[in-house]
Amino acid sequence: MTLQQIAELLNARVVARPDKLYRDISFAFASDLMSDVLTLEQRKIILLTGLANIQAVRTAEMSDVSCILLVRNKKASPEMIRLAEEAAIVIMEYDGSMFKASGILYNAGIQPIY
Numbered sequence: 065m066t067l068q069q070i071a072e073l074l075n076a077r078v079v080a081r082p083d084k085l086y087r088d089i090s091f092a093f094a095s096d097l098m099s100d101v102l103t104l105e106q107r108k109i110i111l112l113t114g115l116a117n118i119q120a121v122r123t124a125e126m127s128d129v130s131c132i133l134l135v136r137n138k139k140a141s142p143e144m145i146r147l148a149e150e151a152a153i154v155i156m157e158y159d160g161s162m163f164k165a166s167g168i169l170y171n172a173g174i175q176p177i178y
Contacts, residue, residue, distance in 0.1 A: 065089055065174060067131055067154055070110065073172055074165060076133060079140050080148035080155035087130050087154070092174045094166050098123040106177050110169070112162050114138050118147060125151040135162040 068085035071078055078085065087108075094112040095101055101111060101123050110131045113120055116138035124132050125147075131154040134140060140148070140155045148155045158165055170176065 065172060067110070067156075070131075070133075070169065070172075070174075071156055074133070074156070074158050074160075074168060076156040076158045078154065078156050080145045081152060082154075084130075084152060084154050089130060090175060091177050092166065092169050093129075093177050094162050101127050101129070104129075104177060109177070110174070112165050112169075114162060116140060116144070118143055120144070121147045121151065121153060121155075124148075124153050130154065131156065133158055133165060135160065135165050 067087050089110050090108040091106045092110050096115045104127050109129045111129045112133045114136045133156045135158050137159045
């Protein structure tokens with residue numbers, strides 16, 4: 065599934081790197097603990113998190129995460145967007161809960177990592 069399809073499925077707002085929406089995503093990981101994200105070895109990942117700060121982007125960059133989906137109506141700061149633009153990481157904002165987004169993505173065929 066592409067990031068474009070995910071954005072449409074969730075009715076999410078793309079706030080960083082809309083030019084990268086062609087990327088394929090196979091896996092999702094939902095966490096607010098960035099230390100857990102650092103343990104991931106998969107690629108083609110979307111990270112679902114309510115952690116709307118610069119550490120989420122830095123962690124995504126180190127873990128080769130393609131996209132950050134901010135849940136619970138969290139907003140990306142200008143600094144987050146700037147860093148994501150530099151690192152070629154897509155950021156989306158979603159109004160619903162992490163649980164709801166996870167369920168929608170799972171039903172659409174996105175696989176969990178664990």
